[in-house]
Amino acid sequence: xxxxxxxxxxxxxxxxxxxxxxxxxxxxxxxxxxxxxxxxxxxxxxxxxxxxxxxxxxxxxxxxxxxxxxxxxxxxxxxxxxxxxxxxxxxxxxxxxxxxxxxxxxxxxxxxxxxxxxxxxxxxxxxxxxxxxxxxxxxx
Amino acid sequence: xxxxxxxxxxxxxxxxxxxxxxxxxxxxxxxxxxxxxxxxxxxxxxxxxxxxxxxxxxxxxxxxxxxxxxxxxxxxxxxxxxxxxxxxxxxxxxxxxxxxxxxxxxxxxxxxxxxxxxxxxxxxxxxxxxxxx
Numbered sequence: 001x002x003x004x005x006x007x008x009x010x011x012x013x014x015x016x017x018x019x020x021x022x023x024x025x026x027x028x029x030x031x032x033x034x035x036x037x038x039x040x041x042x043x044x045x046x047x048x049x050x051x052x053x054x055x056x057x058x059x060x061x062x063x064x065x066x067x068x069x070x071x072x073x074x075x076x077x078x079x080x081x082x083x084x085x086x087x088x089x090x091x092x093x094x095x096x097x098x099x100x101x102x103x104x105x106x107x108x109x110x111x112x113x114x115x116x117x118x119x120x121x122x123x124x125x126x127x128x129x130x131x132x133x134x135x136x137x138x139x140x
Numbered sequence: 141x142x143x144x145x146x147x148x149x150x151x152x153x154x155x156x157x158x159x160x161x162x163x164x165x166x167x168x169x170x171x172x173x174x175x176x177x178x179x180x181x182x183x184x185x186x187x188x189x190x191x192x193x194x195x196x197x198x199x200x201x202x203x204x205x206x207x208x209x210x211x212x213x214x215x216x217x218x219x220x221x222x223x224x225x226x227x228x229x230x231x232x233x234x235x236x237x238x239x240x241x242x243x244x245x246x247x248x249x250x251x252x253x254x255x256x257x258x259x260x261x262x263x264x265x266x267x268x269x270x271x272x273x
Contacts, residue, residue, distance in 0.1 A: 024218075024229050027211065031219035040215075047211065081229045091224045100269025101230055104262050108233050111240070111258025 009064050013073050016057040021080035023050040028089065068112045075108035162220040163270065166231040169213035172206050174238035178246055179203035185247075230269050233262045 030043035062070050078101050085091060183199035194200075217228040237259040243249040 024225070024232075027215050028218045028225045028228075031215045031217075044211070044215065048208075075233070078229060078233075081226065085226050085229075089225045091226060093226065094273045097226065097269050097273030100265045100267075100273050101226075103265030103268055104230055104233050105265075107258045107261030107263075107265055108236060109258070110261060111236050111255050113254055113258075 005064060012057070013061050013065060013070065014076070016054060016061050017073055017076050018080055019050060019054045019057060020074065021077045021084065023047045023054065024077075024081055025084050025088065026050055071112035072109040075105045075112075078105055160220070160222050160227075160270075162217045162223040163227075163231070165213060166217045166223065166228055167234065169210045169217065170231065170234045170238055172213070173210040174235055174242055176203045176206035176210065177235075177239055178242055179206070181243070181247065227270070230266060234266065237262055 026043050026047035030040050030047065033039040033043070058070075065073075082093065082098070082101060085093065179199045180203040183194070183197055183203065186197075186199075188194040188197065214228060217223055217231075218225055220227075240249075240251060240255050240259060244251050
């Protein structure tokens with residue numbers, strides 16, 4: 001787009017994606033405690049805060065990157081989740097499950113290819129809830 | 141005779157085991173999340189009289205309420221041992237498919253062939269994950 005995208009920008013984008021994937025970790029941790037117990041609320045709150053932080057970073061990212069590029073990167077969330085799953089929860093991952101995850105990632109990437117052509121109402125990107133004011137999505 | 145009844149029961153159990161209720165619950169969570177996005181988008185498309193009203197209007201408030209509801213359901217699914225963390229996370233992109241369908245009807249957004257292929261890959265991937273994995 002206007003400015004050249006450097007390695008720092010790409011790292012930032014991946015950073016945003018990692019932050020997002022951590023929200024699922026917080027959700028998983030909340031699930032390990034009884035509904036509305038102190039720790040449940042704590043981790044639920046954490047998930048919410050992480051999502052809010054993510055929304056703020058994401059807002060900056062879509063200024064730099066085309067929405068299709070940013071969204072495609074967001075699909076990588078699943079790979080990060082697999083890493084967290086491996087490191088923290090170690091529930092069984094079979095080769096077919098990996099294949100399934102890769103197919104889903106491919107699907108997200110393909111779905112988001114070419115979304116930049118239509119700048120009207122890209123509802124996909126309100127995933128982040130951050131465009132409630134409708135100030136973004138006008139970067140085409 | 142008793143043996144046959146018992147075996148029937150075993151089979152019935154296995155059948156229900158193959159289909160996890162939490163999978164449906166997660167789908168419900170995604171439907172709620174997608175509906176929430178429709179509401180937020182509706183608000184975003186409107187002209188608002190003030191900055192505050194861009195955020196404090198029924199669409200946004202209900203939209204975020206639904207988002208929280210979907211998060212709660214999501215957490216219920218994380219807690220299920222069979223679906224588990226990955227099984228829940230991998231369902232999340234269903235959101236894209238639902239948003240594609242809903243925004244077609246609500247905002248008249250086009251469904252391109254790319255979107256259809258992507259949607260099929262997402263659904264196929266989830267099926268591979270749950271059936272073969």
